Amino acid sequence: MSDIAVKTKDVTPQVSGAARAPDALEARLEALSLPRGGFTAAARRDALSRLRDMGLPGPRDEYWRYTDPRPFNAPLPQPVPLVTDAGPALFDDLDRLKLVFVDGVFDAAASDDAELEGVQIETLAAVDEATGDHWAASLYGVLETAGQVPVRRPFAALNTAAARDGVLIRVTGRPSKPVHVIHRRASADADALWHHVVRVEEGAELTLLETGMSGARSNGVIEVDLAKGARLHHITAKRAADQKLGLSHLFARVAAEAQLKSFALSVNGRLMRQEGVIDIAGDDAVAHIAAAVLGDGDEGPFHQDDTVFITHGAERCESRQVFKKVLKNGAEGVFQGKILVKQGAQKTDGYQISQALLLDERSQFLAKPELEIYADDVKCSHGSTTGALDETALFYLRSRGVPKARAIVFLVLSFLADALEEVEDEGLRERIHERLEAWLTDRAQG
Amino acid sequence: MLKIDNLHVKLEEEDKQILKGLSLEVPAGQVHAIMGPNGSGKSTLSYVLSGRDGYEVTEGAASLDGQDLLEMEPEERASAGLFLAFQYPVEIPGVGNMTFLRTAMNAQRKARGEEELSSGEFLKLVRAKAAELHISPDMLKRPVNVGFSGGEKKRNEILQMAMLAPRMCIMDETDSGLDVDAMRLVADGVNALRAPDRSFLVITHYQRLLNHIQPDVVHIMAEGRIVKTGGPELALQVEKEGYGDLLAEAG
């Protein structure tokens, strides 16, 4: 781990979109039905023209160096069979307000009434056409656009242009329970695009849970705007039964004294990329982003990519990135994480750690940690490690009578502990831990 | 109970012989001590007996109640009744002490075809044993050995031993790093476990522990072999004179 207390500088390679075949993009757009939109209409048109300017990522795109964009570029996804017996979902027995999306489209019948004190919940498709003016109009596609600099994120622009549905949440108080967005699949070949907008007003607070995946391929965007002193806990979980192809972007703007805590759990899958773009814009704000990933290449190729960009633009702010990946049977994990400290963002406290536990020699982890600092009084550190199981610890556990497979489960949980710690709510954290432990133990017994 | 016969062990990775024809027998109900200079192979012996990877047995045998130990996996040896209190107990962040202990106990019981312990029974037992060893409920809740002081780690080893109730207990320098009171606690814990069908092999550098845990037999180990065996007076001699004369006499 290196500690860097003063200026360091590096350059993120820029790639121009001009070289890309426009035909591929047109074919991609052709396969989608682009909604015209009501209050989002202008944002959608703008996104489309920005997308045409930047094009789809190509094989030489630096930002897509470790992850193959082609499955996301293809006009249609490969069909993925539906999993019928998925077992109980992670937060099934929790008191929460449930919102169900099927292949990216809201399913009112399967959802709870959107009545919860301190929060106003609507769905994009329901209000977009009808409303000419909406609070979300000042955010839809706006944070996404801001997040296109300095790195282009074409799939996010594609999402803004083409998203069919999503949830619009405006938090004005402290609701008594979490809001839980559940993604389900109903067709083997759906191309799901959803776009959420969350605005947490001054001093308000929300826990937003999001589980499951949709479609044979999914593209999700969530734009989060936190006002002064606002708090959002965002917890996402994708599990083996949701296994497929997915891409998501979190765009967040964090005002003074506000706190964003984002945690993502991914258990298997095929090809997944999660991008987090966080703009810390007000003094004394906090942003944490963490993930725990379990990848097993045994059930087909596994590739999971976390790409994070945190910008510190204010004083005395804290950011933490904690990414842990457990990989086996040829699974691949990627982490690209950057902390950019702008001029004047004094007393920044930036921390980043990405670690992989490789359970065999075929698996691999690629990490690209970056710091770019233009302020002189900051504390930033980053570190990345790749390691195998600790043989001494494994022997210690086995010497007490714990069978090898179970001992490995203990060590995997031990490895993930720092990431799970980022789930602030103890009840939720324990629930995730227990579920993970049960799942791992179950598999260990084969 | 424990029978080691002409054991030769080398490192798997290097051409380095560590145990060079070690023989030893601990009958049921007895306490044997092993003393010996640094690097003589005491910890290696304890690791080989409990099944750690990285060693290759080139000759000889080791058995527990006639069962060939060397053929078994570490967890099988544990279920068969072997326990090693580590010289350096291992920290495992993110795994609760209690969860670990309960999993270990029930895994052993299952392996032996016994009923698993309910969580109520387990809790009652662990609280009682922990109190005897002055291990706080807070330490029980913490991750395995994380943030424990050196002495606390050693007491935690004895707690595990008391809970798992093995028949053959090997203790590798459990007294190192213990203060006077903690040493007494540990010795009391061990003495409470003494039974006609349970044996101990106590590795130590200091005679003092043996004042608290009276050994039946003391072995002196040097360069991978037992070079002298005698009664408790042998430990007193080491304490007074060091190893010089003893080794010269044996060598």
Ligand SMILES: Nc1ncnc2c1ncn2[C@@H]1O[C@H](COP(=O)(O)OP(=O)(O)OP(=O)(O)O)[C@@H](O)[C@H]1O
């Ligand atoms: N994995 C290993 N790699 C290299 N050398 C080793 C290894 N394990 C043991 N040795 C060597 O074997 C010898 C015996 O070591 P061991 O730890 O068994 O000694 P010991 O009698 O327990 O010593 P101490 O009293 O200091 O605890 C030493 O010279 C040690 O360096």
Ligand SMILES: [Mg+2]
């Ligand atoms: Mg030793």
